[in-house]
Amino acid sequence: MDYAGMKATLQRNVYAPVYLIYGDEPYLMSEILEELMARFAGQPGGEFNMDRLEGDVTAEMIAEAAQTPPFMAERRLVIVRDTPLLRAARGSDGADGEGASSGKGKGASRFKTMEPEAPLLQYLADPSRTTCLVFFSPSGVDKRKRLYKAIEKAGHAVEIKKLSESDLRNWAAQQAKAMKLPFEAEALNLLIDRAGDDLGRLVLELEKLRNFLGEPSPTRRVTPERVRRLVPATPEDNVFAIADALGDGQVDNALRITCDLVRNGQHPIRLLFLIIRHVRQLLHIKELTASGLRKTDWAREMKLPAGVVRKLESQADRFPREELRRLYHRLTAADVAIKTGAGEARQTLELCLLAFAGEGIQSNKRA
Numbered sequence: 165m166d167y168a169g170m171k172a173t174l175q176r177n178v179y180a181p182v183y184l185i186y187g188d189e190p191y192l193m194s195e196i197l198e199e200l201m202a203r204f205a206g207q208p209g210g211e212f213n214m215d216r217l218e219g220d221v222t223a224e225m226i227a228e229a230a231q232t233p234p235f236m237a238e239r240r241l242v243i244v245r246d247t248p249l250l251r252a253a254r255g256s257d258g259a260d261g262e263g264a265s266s267g268k269g270k271g272a273s274r275f276k277t278m279e280p281e282a283p284l285l286q287y288l289a290d291p292s293r294t295t296c297l298v299f300f301s302p303s304g305v306d307k308r309k310r311l312y313k314a315i316e317k318a319g320h321a322v323e324i325k326k327l328s329e330s331d332l333r334n335w336a337a338q339q340a341k342a343m344k345l346p347f348e349a350e351a352l353n354l355l356i357d358r359a360g361d362d363l364g365r366l367v368l369e370l371e372k373l374r375n376f377l378g379e380p381s382p383t384r385r386v387t388p389e390r391v392r393r394l395v396p397a398t399p400e401d402n403v404f405a406i407a408d409a410l411g412d413g414q415v416d417n418a419l420r421i422t423c424d425l426v427r428n429g430q431h432p433i434r435l436l437f438l439i440i441r442h443v444r445q446l447l448h449i450k451e452l453t454a455s456g457l458r459k460t461d462w463a464r465e466m467k468l469p470a471g472v473v474r475k476l477e478s479q480a481d482r483f484p485r486e487e488l489r490r491l492y493h494r495l496t497a498a499d500v501a502i503k504t505g506a507g508e509a510r511q512t513l514e515l516c517l518l519a520f521a522g523e524g525i526q527s528n529k530r531a
Contacts, residue, residue, distance in 0.1 A: 165320040167192050181291035182319030186301040189324045191363035197300055204241040213237050218245035223284035230287055230297045239294045249281055252306040281311045288314040329470045332361055343374050346385045354391045361469055369395050403442045411482035418517055432509035440495045447488050449480040494520050
């Protein structure tokens with residue numbers, strides 16, 4: 165089951181005896197959990213029918229809470245947060261029980277009864293229909309564990325993944341509509357570019373724009389200019405701007421952006437790290453282009469959102485590969501100089517950009 169599937173069942177007031185909520189989208193995971201809690205808090209008995217367990221709780225404690233009958237209601241809610249029972253133990257291969265002991269017959273049987281998950285596995289074989297047991301695991305799960313498989317069999321394992329680029333835009337548009345925020349299309353794209361795929365930050369920025377605009381009207385719309393004024397650019401956005409300036413041969417503009425960032429509190433060493441990482445990503449784009457790998461697979465290969473990869477591809481086209489390599493070597497040499505005390509951070513970074521621009525001018529003259 166996924167996020168949409170669980171939302172649909174909750175809206176129909178249909179509850180499985182057990183859920184496992186996990187994935188890599190913390191905002192939507194928390195949203196689902198909060199909706200569950202709100203629904204149970206609103207029924208007869210309210211908080212009396214809700215248990216929250218977290219930390220180093222045992223399987224026996226979880227099973228005992230799940231077997232407690234509800235108070236003046238049809239069912240009760242038991243939430244187990246981030247239990248280590250669902251994660252692989254350090255140094256293990258994760259597949260508990262299988263291969264963990266070479267004993268057979270009675271020895272293997274004794275080992276099974278000693279497993280820390282045993283009381284919970286026994287409960288999940290026939291879970292109570294008057295309890296909704298929810299495992300909330302933002303730190304991940306080990307799908308090889310018997311406990312994971314038992315939960316999946318008794319109820320639903322709900323994996324909530326990061327939104328795709330198109331789903332992210334639709335989600336942001338729905339949030340804006342719910343807040344009655346009239347967006348120009350370009351403004352919404354700019355907001356997503358600046359906030360990225362952090363849904364929590366997107367909501368905060370939308371609320372900021374709503375508070376600024378007040379009551380919406382045909383003349384009070386969210387424009388790109390208003391987004392630029394109210395939503396701060398991320399460090400990554402600023403690095404894109406520096407690279408754009410270098411790609412256009414506008415070293416004065418690149419230096420101005422760099423100086424403004426440092427003046428506004430960005431540490432030169434952190435900024436240098438971001439620029440080095442960015443140039444390395446541009447080189448990676450060049451390698452992927454030469455490799456013949458399908459562009460639809462680039463985002464997965466680079467472990468970056470598809471929108472970011474497209475921006476990198478567009479920018480990489482403005483640099484010859486050798487120029488990128490030269491810039492990368494210049495930047496890494498500057499990094500070493502700063503860390504070994506051979507140069508002051510801000511000055512070394514600025515000199516590095518100037519030297520790169522000077523080399524570019526000489527190369528163009530020779531060409």
